[in-house]
Amino acid sequence: MKIAVLGGTGLIGSQVVRILRAGGHEAVPHSQSTGVDLLTGQGLPEALRDADVVVNLTNSPTFDDASPAFFQTTMDNLLTAAERAGVGHAVVLSIVGVDQVPDLAYYRAKVLQEDLLKASKVPYSIVRATQFFEFIDAVISWTADENGVRLPRTPVQPMAAADVAQAVADVTVGSPLRGVRNVAGPEVFGLDELGRITLAAHGDPRTVTTDDSAGMFAAAPGDALIAKEDAVLAPTSYRQWLAR
16 A cells, blocks of 8 residues: 655654555655645645555644644645545544543644544544653653652553554554544553652652642543553553663
């Protein structure tokens, strides 16, 4: 198959391209650096010409109230171009529990992205993944200072980016789901517990204080970010990933 991977030079996209090529597919990475701009539509017709599948892994540059406009514009441009090109399958990466956290503008924006895809004429699949191991350090930094870190007890079930990429690739080469596949890591942690494990692994002596009002993920109610029973569980544990 010929597969256009938008955001194909990023953390997930570059790995998806590599997996698809190893499977014998013609996977072509596209991004602003290759002349394709989803915000303006520049380069899209050429990127989707003769493509059997398009995978959208592009992301909003911010997590704030500007993110809905980003996803509205980029999805409108993508879906219009995909319909004109006769693309038979569109795949989007989203977030487990995204529709259960309305207090976060970015999560509302991702729900909008999903809804636009579902309403289009293009057969589709949505892969919802939990938070990536690779972003845990950034999450800790949001509420950290030189003395310590404040984190909520919000339950999370993170996974390795490599496992996310594999899940996206698996869906990409299959028939359109016309629905959602949830994927998650093999373990559930409180975010404060995850912070302590991470600091210890880095030899960081700072203390993690449990603060259920700290950081973006404090807005996630209950088990919103935990995968449900239908989820595909990834093989890599957090401690395995830390020891790599």
